[in-house]
Amino acid sequence: MTSMALALLYRFAGLGQFTGFAVLGGGMMAYWGNVLWSMASQLNWDKRSGMLYLYIASPAPLTSLLVGMSLGGIVGTLPSSLIVLAIGITLFNPQFSPPSIALAATFTLTLIALYGMGIALSSLYMVTGREAEEINEAIFEPVSFLSGLYFPSVGRGSPFPFALQAVASLIPLTIGMDTLRRVAIYGQDLPDVWANLAALSLMALVSIIGGTRALSYVEMRGRRTGDLTVRIR
Amino acid sequence: MRGILSAIILGLEREIKWTYPPIAIAVGVVPATASILTAVMVFWIGSSQGGSLDPYWIAYIIVGAALYAHFSSYIWAPLSAVTEGKASYTFPYVYIAGSTITYIVGRTVASFIESSLTALASLVAASYVVSVMPGVDAPITIDLLSLSLFLLSMTIGVVAAVGLGLLLAAYGIFVTRLEWGLPVYIAGLLMIFTEALFPSSSLPWPLPLISEALPFTHITRAARAALIGPLQNYPLYAAQALITGVIWLAAGVAVYVLSERRGRLKGYIDQRVV
Numbered sequence: 001m002t003s004m005a006l007a008l009l010y011r012f013a014g015l016g017q018f019t020g021f022a023v024l025g026g027g028m029m030a031y032w033g034n035v036l037w038s039m040a041s042q043l044n045w046d047k048r049s050g051m052l053y054l055y056i057a058s059p060a061p062l063t064s065l066l067v068g069m070s071l072g073g074i075v076g077t078l079p080s081s082l083i084v085l086a087i088g089i090t091l092f093n094p095q096f097s098p099p100s101i102a103l104a105a106t107f108t109l110t111l112i113a114l115y116g117m118g119i120a121l122s123s124l125y126m127v128t129g130r131e132a133e134e135i136n137e138a139i140f141e142p143v144s145f146l147s148g149l150y151f152p153s154v155g156r157g158s159p160f161p162f163a164l165q166a167v168a169s170l171i172p173l174t175i176g177m178d179t180l181r182r183v184a185i186y187g188q189d190l191p192d193v194w195a196n197l198a199a200l201s202l203m204a205l206v207s208i209i210g211g212t213r214a215l216s217y218v219e220m221r222g223r224r225t226g227d228l229t230v231r232i233r
Numbered sequence: 234m235r236g237i238l239s240a241i242i243l244g245l246e247r248e249i250k251w252t253y254p255p256i257a258i259a260v261g262v263v264p265a266t267a268s269i270l271t272a273v274m275v276f277w278i279g280s281s282q283g284g285s286l287d288p289y290w291i292a293y294i295i296v297g298a299a300l301y302a303h304f305s306s307y308i309w310a311p312l313s314a315v316t317e318g319k320a321s322y323t324f325p326y327v328y329i330a331g332s333t334i335t336y337i338v339g340r341t342v343a344s345f346i347e348s349s350l351t352a353l354a355s356l357v358a359a360s361y362v363v364s365v366m367p368g369v370d371a372p373i374t375i376d377l378l379s380l381s382l383f384l385l386s387m388t389i390g391v392v393a394a395v396g397l398g399l400l401l402a403a404y405g406i407f408v409t410r411l412e413w414g415l416p417v418y419i420a421g422l423l424m425i426f427t428e429a430l431f432p433s434s435s436l437p438w439p440l441p442l443i444s445e446a447l448p449f450t451h452i453t454r455a456a457r458a459a460l461i462g463p464l465q466n467y468p469l470y471a472a473q474a475l476i477t478g479v480i481w482l483a484a485g486v487a488v489y490v491l492s493e494r495r496g497r498l499k500g501y502i503d504q505r506v507v
Contacts, residue, residue, distance in 0.1 A: 005421070
């Protein structure tokens with residue numbers, strides 16, 4: 001609905017051809033929401049509902065569980081993402097380039113980096129109580145804004161000053177959205193976006209390694225202090 | 234009245250006492266401001282590349298998006314009061330203790346208080362950021378009269394929000410999972426139909442008729458009349474907001490009472506939701 005409203009706003013502002021930004025953002029917003037509200041929050045919810053001790057007691061490591069949940073989240077979110085894209089394309093008819101290898105690579109790397117970030121956040125949320133939901137609320141919109149889900153926040157056409165663009169570039173979703181726009185809307189291909197793809201690959205690697213290490217640390221610390229499965233904090 | 238006061242205090246504890254209260258308010262301001270700025274940037278990019286940027290529309294979007302963020306954050310409160318209550322098994326106790334409507338109204342008012350503070354702060358913050366970053370001075374009047382009228386329009390909004398909230402709470406009595414789905418869609422529809430970002434006249438007919446039936450549209454118009462002008466339109470919009478709000482409230486109370494009665498007969502009131 002947000003993506004539809006912003007596509008209408010683009011049209012109202014007089015640039016109907018930019019509705020593609022909002023439609024594309026709506027498709028990716030489903031994943032960003034899933035990373036925060038499902039991936040990152042899952043262990044916190046399990047802790048509060050008393051399920052976490054079952055995971056801890058099971059022989060499977062928590063990281064495997066989260067990697068499995070990531071794959072499940074990606075597959076599970078795909079229909080809602082496709083529905084948003086289909087409705088947006090039907091209503092606003094934005095001009096998208098045909099699917100390409102660059103598009104598939106960008107999409108895959110963006111999701112890996114995003115879900116890696118979800119693993120890192122889940123370790124943070126596991127040591128918090130109800131604040132986790134408030135942190136989610138607090139970061140969802142600002143990250144959507146900075147990463148330019150619905151408008152170019154870095155590079156060509158960005159309204160942000162250079163310093164803010166540099167900060168925004170540290171978020172994997174920013175690079176992912178910029179690359180998706182360049183490939184899907186401006187028709188660029190692998191030779192044009194290789195630097196972005198390299199940056200995304202690096203971010204994916206860092207977020208997964210950092211996320212799994214943070215989770216292992218929190219788990220080991222929790223085993224020592226015995227407060228990991230405490231339900232009310 | 235004591236019941237409502239108790240529910241308001243309980244609601245405020247729920248909304249802002251998860252941490253140091255000023256931090257809780259500040260944490261609420263950041264996403265609301267970001268949400269306003271997203272809409273402003275979309276319009277700014279669209280219209281500046283189109284070659285015609287009217288600061289009036291930037292002000293229009295700032296006020297509308299601030300109010301939308303306000304409504305969309307506190308229409309959750311009634312549904313959350315029911316579904317969280319069912320999950321934690323407190324809702325059956327509220328039901329036994331007396332009127333659940335009193336409890337829901339109190340929780341909505343508490344959420345309204347918290348959300349009003351964040352809406353005002355985010356309105357000021359967004360206006361400032363817009364004056365710095367794209368460098369547009371949005372013609373928003375901030376003085377005692379305009380702020381008082383703006384607050385009055387938000388207060389009139391409580392009537393409509395309680396009405397919509399009771400409709401959602403009625404749904405909450407029967408739902409057992411994914412209860413967040415409906416409010417998300419309703420909040421999205423409000424963004425399109427309540428003139429939060431653009432006039433309803435830009436929607437194809439007969440969609441503008443839906444906008445006219447929504448009290449939130451008139452509240453948003455009244456708020457704009459207070460902060461942007463013309464001020465003489467304010468009484469009309471405020472009256473329209475109040476009348477449509479009362480109709481929504483009556484519908485909400487009727488649907489909620491019927492749903493609660495049916496929920497009791499079918500055993501939904503004390504059904505544990507996990």
